[in-house]
Amino acid sequence: MPNRTRQALFGKVERTIAVLATALLVPVALAAAPLSASADGGIATSTSLSISGGDSYGDPMTLTAVVTSDGGTPTGSVTFSVDGGGTLASDVAVDPAGEATATVPATVTGLAGYHADFTGTGGFADSSGSALHVTANAGLVLKPEPSVLEISRSNPLKVTLTLSAHATRIDGTPVAGEPLTFSVLGKQPNLFDFGGGRVICTATTNADGFASCGGAGLGGAVVSLLAGGSYVTHFRGVGYDFSSAKAKVIVLGGP
Secondary structure, three states, rough: OHHHHHHHHHHHHHHHHHHHHHHHHHHHHHHHHHOEOOOOOOOEEEEEEEEEEOEEOOEEEEEOOOOOOOOOOOOEEEEEEEEEEEEEEEEEOOOOOEEEEEEEEEOOOOOEEEEEEEOOOOOOOOOOEEEEEEEEOOOOEEEEEEEEEEEEEOOOOEEEEEEEEEEOOOOEEEOOOEEEEEEEOOOOOOOOOOOEEEEEEEEOOOOOOEEEEEEEOOOHHHHHHHHHOOOEEEOOOHHHHHEEEEEEEEEEEEO
């Protein structure tokens, strides 16, 4: 075979090999490249935020950020903040499950926006998540008296339930003219849910901050006894004032 023909053939083979090599190597390179690359070249992430607790001013509230990525479990840290309250927790490390958690006192009342800002490391890009939460003012300090369940042995059987509580400001000053709601059964009410309880009565505090109500009636008394306690709740929509406390039940036997 002439040298010129042989060189042309070898050149064609070399070009074919180069094309095949490129076809094989490009997918490998793509597979090794970061997935979900963001505009700045990092691995794209997504951050969500959830909030629990913090129903009233000063109550502990837990903020949980969940950071996800198509490129694996992100590494980095999260800073939590709230509108009107600034930074709540800084540089909280993301755990192997992609979560970062901070528990802080609720110090911004009303409806507020909370934020979780993720700062990625190891090639992961930054991202942020937000959530809304309502925190009530501390409202009144409620000091319930034991609820008295009195069962007479007369015929017919008579059952009387008496519920009472004192209401003061944080400094201990009695508060008059405030309606208190007494309930039994269910869970302790909170700002968002009355707890599925049964309202027995409502009474207004006097000059000493004391309110009491109740009366004869087998139904409410028995329910209270089975529940093992009763609740007194105060709520005023303006300013999100909310307070609730649980009282014990005392059972007395009459003649």
